[in-house]
Amino acid sequence: MKRSHILLPLLLVALPLFAQDGAALYKQHCSRCHDGGVARAPQTAALKLMSPENVQFALISGAMQAQGGPLTRAEIHAVSEFVTGKTIAVQAFDKSAYCSAPGPSLNDALNQPHWSGWGVDLANRRFQPAAMAQLAGTDVPKLKLKWAFGFPGDVRAYAQPAVAGGRLFVGSQGRRVYSLDARSGCIYWTFEPDFAVRSAITVDRQSGRWMAYFGDQHANAYGVNALTGKLVWKTRVNPHPQAVTTSSPKLFEGRLYVGASSMEEVAGADAAYSCCTFRGSIMALDAATGKTIWQTYTIPEEVRPTHKNAKGVQLYGPSGAGVWGSPTIDQIKRRLYLTTGDSYSDPPARTADAFLALDLATGKMLWSRQITERDAYTIACNDLKSGGNCPESKGPDFDFGSSPILVSLPNGKRALVAGQKSGVVTAVDPDQQGEVLWQTRLGHGSYLGGIQWGPAADADNVYAALSDIGFRPSKGTPAGLELDPKAGGGLFALNLATGKRVWTTPGPGCGERPGCSPAQSAAVTVIPGVVFSGSLDGHLRAYSTKDGHILWDVDTIRDYQTVNGVKARGGAIDGPGPVLVGGMLYVNSGYGIFGGAPGNVLLAFGVN
DSSP states (O other), X not given: OXXXXXXXXXXXXXXXXXXXXXXXXXXXXXXXXXXXXXXTOOOHHHHHHSOXXXXXXXHHTSTTHHHHTTSOHHHHHHHHHHHHTSOOOOOOXXXXXXXXXXXXXXXXXXXXXXXXXXXXXXXXXXXXXXXXXXXXXXXXXXXXXXXXXXXXXOSOOOOOOEEETTEEEEEOTTSOEEEEEXXXXXXXXXXXXXXXXXXXXXXXXXXXXXXXXXEOTTSEEEXXXXXXXXXXXXXXXXXXXXXXXXXXXXXXXXXXXXXXXXXXXXXXXXXXXXXXXXXXXXEEEETTTOOEEEEEESXXXXXXXXXXXXTOOEEEESOBOOOOSOOEEETTTTEEXXXXXXXXXXXXXXXXXXXXXXXXXXXXXXXXXXXXXXXXXXXXXGOGGGOOOOOTTOBOOOOOOSXXXXXXXXXXXXXXXXXXXXXXXXXXXXXXXXXXXXXXXOSOOOTTOSOOSOOEEOSSEEEEEOOOOOEEEOTTSTTSEEEOTTSOXXXXXXXXXXXXXXXXXXXXXXXXXXXXXXXXXXXXXXXXXXXXXXXXXXXXXXXXXXXXXXXXXXXXXXXXXXXTOOOEEOOOOOSSXXXXXXXXXXXXXXXXXXXXOEEEEEEEEEOO
């Protein structure tokens, strides 16, 4: 039940069921993680907001199928209804949620204001120029909510929107991708992938057809007709059963580059699991057909048997080094740059927690620069008494979740800049085998701390948000812990050339509000003069790039009347950052994990 993904086909709803005690099943099979403060396991409040269909799918075919394997279909049905407090049923939108007129043609979409993919440009700067943002710094304090769109049955609103030609494209945890009118939020079409879609969507024209590209949480990449929502092709980009695609696809010269990570560090927490065999990868696909051109694994060595754990289960390695962030394109050197996650098992991989450079044409690895050595980790390392598979080095789980940002420096050199869960921002020289140029520590870091989903950069500075989420003892929670409302947060501006701090704006904090954290984990977005950063406290704030003072602050945690009639509420802002296009700002609210407030809404702000 760790992650939910899609609505089940009707035939599963119709399965004959016997009376089951959902509460007893939950206590026996689920409560140790979900009530035990285990990282990445939604707590009870978040589970209540999920749809039972999504929970059921996750246990049968999704990210929690290993945990659901010992249960019968009847038991899965019962526990899904128990944890959500809802009866399994099929959900549908009212006709009024759909647009009454055909959408725009997209013919001139990329010459108009647009945001495609994760980082908006090939360099992943997350910088939207003035001509595309069409929002001046003086207008930012005037931003007001224009419409809200509710994701049915979702506990996390966690996919970044794309906007092109007046259409908005966004994925969801509920196994749906939507095409909406960017001004009104009405629905043009919906598409149902096999699994949840967490990646940002890339929109472009290929072979005379407008396409929308994205990946799902089972490492499938999709090419969908952007005008109709019809599937054109689907390709599996990593064969491992635990593989996922959080990395947003990058399109360049007719090729689509898609990274893969996995949930095996979660499965590896079980001592009965043969941990671990996944290797991160990047695949180049023909954007028109989805055919594979090349695939490169981030760990060049093949997995091999190593030793047996205390239960006599065979273990494997090296493993891990997933690609969580969107790849970066170097048009000058014809290279593709990646950052990688940690290892999952012994021996720790030399290319984990690293910058990698690959040849665009062939995928050949040209160089790697490891930033944190011997970082091998599974969820079992958080609870060594569990008897799970924790590698010898026991973490510290300092993944790179952020994409590398390619920038030019005043001295004529170039740099790749990325933030890490260690709390350190690092700049390396892409033209000197990844030689480290500078490193700046912003926080203490942890498996939920440091820099999570990535900074943004303009011509002068890189802007990084700090998580450093904290917990404190609490007798009123099953795990004996609650979020510390005074720990974490803050936005930092660093000089691109030197890494020196230009300014720091501490996190405002939550006072003593229970269940609140000021940690700023979401990706940062910048336009000329203004930088935006969301927080687990549900606030989205705009800061002056000059001195960091707050220009605008909106609390998104509340109930919303939505344009599609779905009951929706805002929550923690995490994962993707806001998207600014044509005078509008779009942001998801309700990440609902790590103890942050759950929610299920996409918000659109504009100036009257």
